[in-house]
Amino acid sequence: MPKILVVEDNPGMRKMLVQALTEKNYDVAEVADGLEAANRIAAEAYDLIITDLKLPGLDGLEVLKKAKENNANTIVIIITAFGTVENAVEAMRQGAYDYILKPFSIKEVYLKIEKALSQQSIISENIFLKEEIRSRFGRLIGSSAKMQEVYQLIEKVAKSSSPVLILGESGTGKELVAREIHERGARKDKSFVPVNCAALAEGVLESELFGHEKGAFTGAVSQKKGRFELADNGTLFLDEIGDLPLNIQVKLLRALQEQEFERVGGTKSIKVDVRIIAATNKDLKKAIENGRFREDLFYRINVVPISLPPLRNRREDISELMAYFLQRYNKELHKDIKLSANTMGILTAYNWHGNVRELENVIERIVVLADKAVVEPNDLPKEFVSGASEAVSKQKGLLISEIEAIERERIRGVLEQCNYNQTEAASLLGLKRTSLQYKMKKYNLIKDEKGKKDV
Numbered sequence: 134m135p136k137i138l139v140v141e142d143n144p145g146m147r148k149m150l151v152q153a154l155t156e157k158n159y160d161v162a163e164v165a166d167g168l169e170a171a172n173r174i175a176a177e178a179y180d181l182i183i184t185d186l187k188l189p190g191l192d193g194l195e196v197l198k199k200a201k202e203n204n205a206n207t208i209v210i211i212i213t214a215f216g217t218v219e220n221a222v223e224a225m226r227q228g229a230y231d232y233i234l235k236p237f238s239i240k241e242v243y244l245k246i247e248k249a250l251s252q253q254s255i256i257s258e259n260i261f262l263k264e265e266i267r268s269r270f271g272r273l274i275g276s277s278a279k280m281q282e283v284y285q286l287i288e289k290v291a292k293s294s295s296p297v298l299i300l301g302e303s304g305t306g307k308e309l310v311a312r313e314i315h316e317r318g319a320r321k322d323k324s325f326v327p328v329n330c331a332a333l334a335e336g337v338l339e340s341e342l343f344g345h346e347k348g349a350f351t352g353a354v355s356q357k358k359g360r361f362e363l364a365d366n367g368t369l370f371l372d373e374i375g376d377l378p379l380n381i382q383v384k385l386l387r388a389l390q391e392q393e394f395e396r397v398g399g400t401k402s403i404k405v406d407v408r409i410i411a412a413t414n415k416d417l418k419k420a421i422e423n424g425r426f427r428e429d430l431f432y433r434i435n436v437v438p439i440s441l442p443p444l445r446n447r448r449e450d451i452s453e454l455m456a457y458f459l460q461r462y463n464k465e466l467h468k469d470i471k472l473s474a475n476t477m478g479i480l481t482a483y484n485w486h487g488n489v490r491e492l493e494n495v496i497e498r499i500v501v502l503a504d505k506a507v508v509e510p511n512d513l514p515k516e517f518v519s520g521a522s523e524a525v526s527k528q529k530g531l532l533i534s535e536i537e538a539i540e541r542e543r544i545r546g547v548l549e550q551c552n553y554n555q556t557e558a559a560s561l562l563g564l565k566r567t568s569l570q571y572k573m574k575k576y577n578l579i580k581d582e583k584g585k586k587d588v
């Protein structure tokens with residue numbers, strides 16, 4: 134039974150709230166001033182606090198502050214008189230969940246409380262408080278259907294030695310996937326050798342790949358093995374292959390076809406057994422049309438293509454990734470920073486054109502810069518917060534729909550996983566069965582008689 138604290142100095146109003154909430158089966162406590170509220174909050178954990186702004190002792194904003202210091206997950210709803218909306222907005226910037234304007238109907242109070250509590254349960258049970266990160270595939274995080282497909286492909290190709298071409302926007306995890314394929318295959322005890330084809334000048338690249346003999350060119354003072362040789366029996370990762378100069382493409386093609394090559398300045402053929410994984414964020418088909426990429430090389434490397442979806446097309450993964458990076462950087466920096474529900478809402482709704490790398494960088498920056506325990510929307514870097522008060526209400530709107538979208542996806546995924554066995558799904562989600570049924574109804578996730586789910 135959720136525990137609610139009512140903080141209100143007007144006795145009539147307080148009695149009315151307490152009675153109405155008790156009727157709805159909440160466990161309700163009441164206090165008449167801010168100081169007493171602070172004492173109660175320190176002594177006992179409440180799921181939700183509904184407080185007047187103007188109070189004797191401490192005011193509502195200070196009650197809010199105490200509540201958040203004590204437990205960042207406590208939901209605080211502010212009651213305020215019409216004409217003091219500015220204060221309500223300020224309260225929301227400081228972490229209040231919502232506000233109610235006087236005069237209000239008790240129905241409005243019910244609705245806000247129900248909504249707040251249902252969101253809180255999903256945030257705390259399923260996203261934040263879980264230490265372990267769900268559905269981790271090796272080093273890869275994300276349980277969206279799109280990533281599950283990627284994991285299956287990785288599993289399959291890891292068993293073979295066929296060339297793999299990993300495609301995807303910058304920051305989607307191409308290198309991580311390449312390493313995962315290597316780790317899961319028979320070559321895992323041999324080297325994984327990466328070459329960044331875009332980072333090296335044309336002249337250097339050839340000798341980097343194939344090595345050189347002593348005296349092959351000015352500066353070649355001794356013989357040097359290339360990456361192909363270093364990767365013998367292991368995996369060669371040709372990163373940014375779309376940027377490979379055409380004359381090196383010819384040499385690479387030959388090396389791939391024959392599995393043999395000569396060092397620069399050498400005549401002896403060197404035989405190797407190398408598995409090739411290539412990656413690019415370029416459109417190779419277009420590069421072929423423009424004469425910048427050889428078609429024959431494309432067919433050689435594109436035996437098994439794996440496309441990594443951009444993060445904005447698998448938003449379900451954002452909260453998991455956020456929790457993961459937050460945990461990681463907290464550990465690394467010996468901090469314990471948390472994100473408020475509003476902050477998570479904003480980050481989840483963001484477009485992440487730099488994909489997982491951008492998300493990782495933003496979380497790292499947040500953890501490095503945070504000087505308080507709970508990061509609120511106005512602590513975020515500028516690109517996430519625009520304007521003041523009207524932005525807050527806009528973010529609020531985003532937050533609710535976004536969290537609902539996350540929640541629906543998560544519940545749907547688990548239900549499918551359990552074949553719609555509600556007892557099992559409820560236990561996996563950490564929800565009561567009745568709450569699950571309520572949410573299934575709310576999100577239209579009930580199976581119909583034909584055994585097809587109604588979505």
Ligand SMILES: Nc1ncnc2c1ncn2[C@@H]1O[C@H](COP(=O)(O)OP(=O)(O)OP(=O)(O)O)[C@@H](O)[C@H]1O
Nearest residue numbers: 272273274302303304305306307308309414489490
């Ligand atoms: N699914 C994921 N789970 C955890 N971390 C990830 C995931 N995807 C990417 N990352 C992290 O994001 C960062 C970028 O990943 P990676 O370097 O593999 O991207 P990329 O696709 O090779 O990008 P680019 O094209 O810019 O080279 C890395 O720090 C990586 O660890």
Ligand SMILES: [Mg+2]
Nearest residue numbers: 304307308372
């Ligand atoms: Mg990369």
